[in-house]
Amino acid sequence: MEMGFRWDFAYEILPQMLWATFNTIIAAGVGYAIALVVGLFFLLGQRTPSKIINGINREIVEFIRSTPLLIQLFFVYFVLPQFGIKLSAWVCGMITIGLHFGTYLSEVYRGALEGVSKTQWEACRALNFSTAYTYRKIVLPQAFPIAIPGMGNYLVGIFKDTPLLSTIGVAELFHAATAVGGYNYRYLEPYTMVGIIFLILSVPAAMWVRKLERRVNIAQGKIKQ
């Protein structure tokens, strides 16, 4: 077998890899969108006055957070069909990623809400604003910027975890690389290209998130310019 990086082979498989990259980006985007919504539900569970719901919510979040995403994927993919729920690998993957990262995002939301000073609530109470109005006009506009860096971090995090979807047969980038590698008995180029594509996409994204984080910190007066 020829040693070293074969550029002609890399060039040959490039279109396939780029096409699969597109799938990876879609998977990350859809997974993220679901996670954003699921996170809201977990947040709601956390903030309801009922102690029982709080407790159940906390245990579910802890359980999802301290078990591997990989087995959760297998669980959803293999167990649901036994109860007659037949979902495609794509749907299973999106649900699992949404649930898994939803728990993390609920923590981001919680942190952001707690980051809004209590006196803001007191002032709104004093001005006789309704709770809904207080949330909509006073609290959320202040909480949102605090949540942005955390939300951005998990977008990058989800993107980097999408290769796990290949284990249940979702045709994303890593899956394509494995298929191409197996077909040609050469893993060097496909896997290296996957690494490079991930670097090209996630390093700028991570830098952008860090920049946002800095800006939020400056706006909040945590660090000086």
Add this chain to the structure above:
Amino acid sequence: MSYFEFLAEHGTTLLLGTVTTIKVLICSMILYVIISMIFGLMRLSKNLIIQGIATVYIEFFRGTSLLVQLFWVYYVLPFFGISLEAFVAGVVALGLNFGAYGAEIVRGGILAVPKGQWEAAHALNFSPAKRIKRIIIPQIFPIILPPAANLTVELLKATALVALVTVVDLTFEAKQINSITWLSAQCFGTALLIYYIMARLALVPFLRWLEVLAAKKVGRGNA
């Protein structure tokens, strides 16, 4: 087949897998702590080359996916004449990946030590090595341990990935049993439970204990 029958038949296999998972966890934990320390310090070096190497390393491993790195170490390194056993490849990939995240935590911890401590050590004419070893490092532990604890729980979860490069760990066994018996709910459910128990009842209490210990050592905890 009841759940107890399932456990009686496959419980031992799952437990054996769990032992491998614990081995992977401990080895990669040691490796990642060492790497974090080295690269965290390098990141703060005044020498631009050393700092540059650390930055590239950290950005590279944080920028790509762990699974890709794992497969690269296991399937691509043999092309360059380096063939690693699956277990070693898994530990190396986990250690390198989490070392990059850990290095950032160490860097943050060192920066969070008050400047006066550096100045005082300087004023007492401590050598640079002694300054770091005796004054700065002991003080960073209470700062870095809480984020490091989170990272270590993430590491436990990430060890599941080594099953994909044929390390016979808990995930691998669960998958194996699933493919033989098709009792998916039982085998993956049990695996999830075991991971949960390991994280909540063993790893997290251990890390909390370390945090308390570190806080006491610098006189911040209530002894």
